[in-house]
Amino acid sequence: xxxxxxxxxxxxxxxxxxxxxxxxxxxxxxxxxxxxxxxxxxxxxxxxxxxxxxxxxxxxxxxxxxxxxxxxxxxxxxxxxxxxxxxxxxxxxxxxxxxxxxxxxxxxxxxxxxxxxxxxxxxxxxxxxxxxxxxxxxxxxxxxxxxxxxxxxxxxxxxxxxxxxxxxxxxxxxxxxxxxxxxxxxxxxxxxxxxxxxxxxxxxxxxxxxxxxxxxxxxxxxxxxxxxxxxxxxxxxxxxxxxxxxxxxxxxxxxxxxxxxxxxxxxxxxxxxxxxxxxxxxxxx
Numbered sequence: 001x002x003x004x005x006x007x008x009x010x011x012x013x014x015x016x017x018x019x020x021x022x023x024x025x026x027x028x029x030x031x032x033x034x035x036x037x038x039x040x041x042x043x044x045x046x047x048x049x050x051x052x053x054x055x056x057x058x059x060x061x062x063x064x065x066x067x068x069x070x071x072x073x074x075x076x077x078x079x080x081x082x083x084x085x086x087x088x089x090x091x092x093x094x095x096x097x098x099x100x101x102x103x104x105x106x107x108x109x110x111x112x113x114x115x116x117x118x119x120x121x122x123x124x125x126x127x128x129x130x131x132x133x134x135x136x137x138x139x140x141x142x143x144x145x146x147x148x149x150x151x152x153x154x155x156x157x158x159x160x161x162x163x164x165x166x167x168x169x170x171x172x173x174x175x176x177x178x179x180x181x182x183x184x185x186x187x188x189x190x191x192x193x194x195x196x197x198x199x200x201x202x203x204x205x206x207x208x209x210x211x212x213x214x215x216x217x218x219x220x221x222x223x224x225x226x227x228x229x230x231x232x233x234x235x236x237x238x239x240x241x242x243x244x245x246x247x248x249x250x251x252x253x254x255x256x257x258x259x260x261x262x263x264x265x266x267x268x269x270x271x272x273x274x275x276x277x278x279x280x281x282x283x284x285x
Contacts, residue, residue, distance in 0.1 A: 068100075068101075069083065069098045069099065069100065069101070069274070070097075070098070070099045070100075070101050070146060070274075071096075071097070071098050072096075072097050073095045073096040073097055074086045074095065074096040074277075075096035075097055075098045075277075076096075083098050083275065084096075085097075085098065085138065085275060085276070085277035086277045095276070095277065096276065096277050097146070097274060097275070097276050098274050098275050098276075099146045099272045099273065099274030099275075100272070100273050100274060103270035103271060103272050104270070104271060104272075104273055105269055105270060105271075106118065106142065106263075106267040106268070106269065106270075106271045107267060107268065107269040109269065113269065114235065114264075115235045115262070115263050115264050115267050116235055117233055117234050117235040117236070118142075118231075118232075118233050119230070119231065119232045119233070120140065120230075120231045120232075120273070121228060121229065121230045121231070122140060122228070122229055122275075123226055123227070123228050123229075123247055124138055124176065124226070124227060124229065125224060125225065125226045125227065126138065126176070126178060126221055126222050126224070127224055137175060137176045137177040137178045137179065137221065137277070138175075138176045138275060138276075138277050139173045139174065139175045139176070139195075139275065139276045139277070140173060140174045140229065140231060140274075140275060141171065141172070141173045141272075141273070141274055141275065141276050142171070142172045142173070142266075142267070142271050142272070142273050143170070143171045143172075143173075143271060143272050143274075144170040144171065144268045144270075144271060144272070145272065146272045146274070170197060170265075170266055170267070170268060171195075171196075171197055171266060172194075172195070172196055172197075172263055172266045172267070173194075173195040173276075174192065174193070174194055174195070174229065174231055174242055175191075175192065175193040175194075175195055175199075175201065176192055176207070176221050176229070177189075177190075177191050177192075177193060177221075178190060178221050178222050185200050185201070186201075186204070187204050187205075187206065188206055190206060190207050190218075190220060190221050190222070191204050191205060191206050191207055192204065192205055192206075192207050192229075192242060192244060192256060192257060193205075194240060194242060194257060194259050194261070196261060196263065196265065196266050197265065197266055202259060202261055203257055203259045204257070205256050205257050206218060207219045207220070207221050207244060207256075208244070208256065209243070209244055209245045209249075209252045209256060210252050210253075210254040210255075210256070211252075212252075212253060214254070219244060219245075219246070225246055225247075226246070226247040227244060227245065227246055227247060228244070228245060228246075228247050228251075229242065229243070229244055230242070230243040230244075230251055230255075232255075233263065235263075238260055238261060238262045238263075239258065239259070239260055239261075240257075240258070240259040240260075240261055240263075241255035241257070241258050242255060242256055242257040242259075243255045243256055244256050
């Protein structure tokens with residue numbers, strides 16, 4: 001599958017960096033920011049019923065505040081058009097959620113229908129006043145609900161709590177995780193993971209990318225650099241690819257992660273697409 005680049009990389013990186021500098025954190029040392037989100041859900045050739053053509057694309061070049069996203073918790077949109085998920089308090093646990101207002105159809109007309117293929121890409125940066133400490137990371141989420149009022153921050157990333165972390169959740173996520181949590185079998189404190197109905201990743205890799213020659217290069221999720229993520233699911237092959245690189249670089253040919261997984265266990269017909277983050281106050285001291 002080919003995924004079109006939604007932005008001019010050099011221009012976007014310059015604007016992202018300038019906007020981040022203009023909104024430096026003065027009250028909280030840790031924040032998570034996103035920009036340039038794009039999601040496209042469509043029918044793959046192998047899964048599409050004969051005679052039916054369907055495609056939907058959501059493309060947000062720059063967040064404009066009210067109306068474009070449903071925000072709750074610590075989430076906000078800066079004057080420069082960046083989505084800030086956490087930040088602004090040193091004294092309280094935080095969780096931030098930002099979802100596209102309208103659900104998207106990830107199945108063919110009903111919960112019993114086949115799962116559709118989809119692609120998504122977004123730009124993010126994890127900003128911290130500390131050089132060796134950050135929050136728990138960011139999650140790109142496709143969920144059956146936008147209501148995470150009962151979710152816990154910190155290691156549950158504002159997405160689950162001790163009782164809801166399990167198969168009944170009907171949720172898919174790509175986590176950009178910056179804290180090592182043995183409880184969820186994390187591989188390290190700087191990884192990308194694929195989560196299906198829970199926080200124990202079905203597959204994960206240290207954050208980085210593959211060069212054209214096949215060498216692996218590490219990327220630090222807390223480097224304050226703007227990075228781009230590509231998430232691509234082929235329903236016909238039940239294959240998920242996740243790719244990561246710096247915003248100023250072209251998309252690597254080889255994905256960081258390839259997972260063979262059938263997302264029918266996670267997807268209802270109508271699903272909510274967005275970003276979540278959770279942060280514990282002790283990480284700010």
